[in-house]
Amino acid sequence: MGTVEGDTRIYPDSENVFYNPRGKFVRDVFVILFTAYAERIGKNDLKFAEPFSATGIKGMRLAKEGHGFSNFILNDIDSSAVKSILRGVEENNLGGFEVYNLDVFSFLDKLKTLGRVDALDVDPFGSAAPYIQPSLRSVKDGGIVAFTFTDTPVLGTVHNDAMVKRYHIKSNKVYFLKELQARIAASFVISEGSAINLAAVPVFAHVFEHYVRVYFQVRASPSLSLELMEQFGFVYSSECGYASLENTAVCPYCGGHISTSGPVYTGNLFSKELIQAALKNSAMCKPCNKLFQTALQEIVLPYYYELSSLAKVLKKQVPSALKIVDILKGFGYESSPTSFSYSGVKSRAPVSVVKSTFYL
Numbered sequence: 001m002g003t004v005e006g007d008t009r010i011y012p013d014s015e016n017v018f019y020n021p022r023g024k025f026v027r028d029v030f031v032i033l034f035t036a037y038a039e040r041i042g043k044n045d046l047k048f049a050e051p052f053s054a055t056g057i058k059g060m061r062l063a064k065e066g067h068g069f070s071n072f073i074l075n076d077i078d079s080s081a082v083k084s085i086l087r088g089v090e091e092n093n094l095g096g097f098e099v100y101n102l103d104v105f106s107f108l109d110k111l112k113t114l115g116r117v118d119a120l121d122v123d124p125f126g127s128a129a130p131y132i133q134p135s136l137r138s139v140k141d142g143g144i145v146a147f148t149f150t151d152t153p154v155l156g157t158v159h160n161d162a163m164v165k166r167y168h169i170k171s172n173k174v175y176f177l178k179e180l181q182a183r184i185a186a187s188f189v190i191s192e193g194s195a196i197n198l199a200a201v202p203v204f205a206h207v208f209e210h211y212v213r214v215y216f217q218v219r220a221s222p223s224l225s226l227e228l229m230e231q232f233g234f235v236y237s238s239e240c241g242y243a244s245l246e247n248t249a250v251c252p253y254c255g256g257h258i259s260t261s262g263p264v265y266t267g268n269l270f271s272k273e274l275i276q277a278a279l280k281n282s283a284m285c286k287p288c289n290k291l292f293q294t295a296l297q298e299i300v301l302p303y304y305y306e307l308s309s310l311a312k313v314l315k316k317q318v319p320s321a322l323k324i325v326d327i328l329k330g331f332g333y334e335s336s337p338t339s340f341s342y343s344g345v346k347s348r349a350p351v352s353v354v355k356s357t358f359y360l
């Protein structure tokens with residue numbers, strides 16, 4: 001009976017207890033990053049909580065495969081999910097678990113009375129947008145929190161009105177879609193935090209299938225929060241592949257229409273220290289290792305050139321991103337691969353120069 005993921009057996013036996021095996025990669029990344037966080041702060045008695053636990057797979061995997069955590073506070077509003085969690089905890093011989101059967105807001109409120117947690121993972125169906133402020137409030141100063149957004153059609157510029165309504169951001173179709181999705185989610189969390197004087201400092205982000213995952217360190221610092229808000233801006237792009245932070249009426253390369261995306265957080269999304277620590281623990285997960293390796297090199301630029309799209313325009317084969325990065329660096333432009341798309345390139349070079357590298 002049950003299903004095994006990692007070393008953990010779970011019991012998604014009822015129709016009401018959701019488990020998606022395709023999300024394993026997202027959970028691998030989660031276990032590695034939260035463990036890296038514990039290692040970075042050098043503690044082994046950290047408290048983890050999760051308001052939408054479902055089978056409890058994340059908490060249980062963190063307990064089994066991760067390090068640094070001794071207390072796991074899980075919750076689900078559905079009583080069959082709670083049963084499934086309790087069974088998993090018992091069958092996997094896990095200690096330090098507390099399981100609640102509350103609605104999300106009561107649970108997050110309870111965390112404040114129990115004492116704020118060091119680490120929180122908020123993984124609802126759809127958007128995490130309604131839960132940001134109470135979630136940030138239940139994390140200790142310096143703690144880590146991860147949010148999942150699976151409303152990718154809204155984040156994906158398909159439903160523009162819904163995006164304005166939910167995230168206060170406008171955008172048209174862009175080539176750097178995955179990064180834009182991560183930045184829309186990050187921007188929303190940063191703004192919500194700022195409104196209650198909490199700085200949500202981005203430390204990691206990735207987009208996998210319909211999962212948009214953003215990780216933050218929470219800091220009770222109004223000045224830091226202001227610093228983050230000051231890094232909001234717009235990205236201007238055009239169908240020819242042009243992308244820039246500079247406002248322009250028409251595309252300087254093709255004279256075409258300019259699409260404006262924003263306001264979004266344009267600053268750093270990646271804590272190199274955290275990723276460095278994560279990399280050491282990722283030998284068991286090849287795709288995680290590649291993700292961290294790439295994120296470690298990533299330059300701070302809120303867009304990338306999608307080589308597969310440029311190749312289509314130029315009727316050329318898609319070149320290797322690493323090769324193009326090397327050429328652009330050789331030309332003197334700050335450039336890197338990007339963890340958002342392995343066929344994408346981040347570069348301060350204009351699109352005309354990036355296109356020219358296809359002919360070298």
Ligand SMILES: [Zn+2]
Nearest residue numbers: 238240251254
């Ligand atoms: Zn253009």
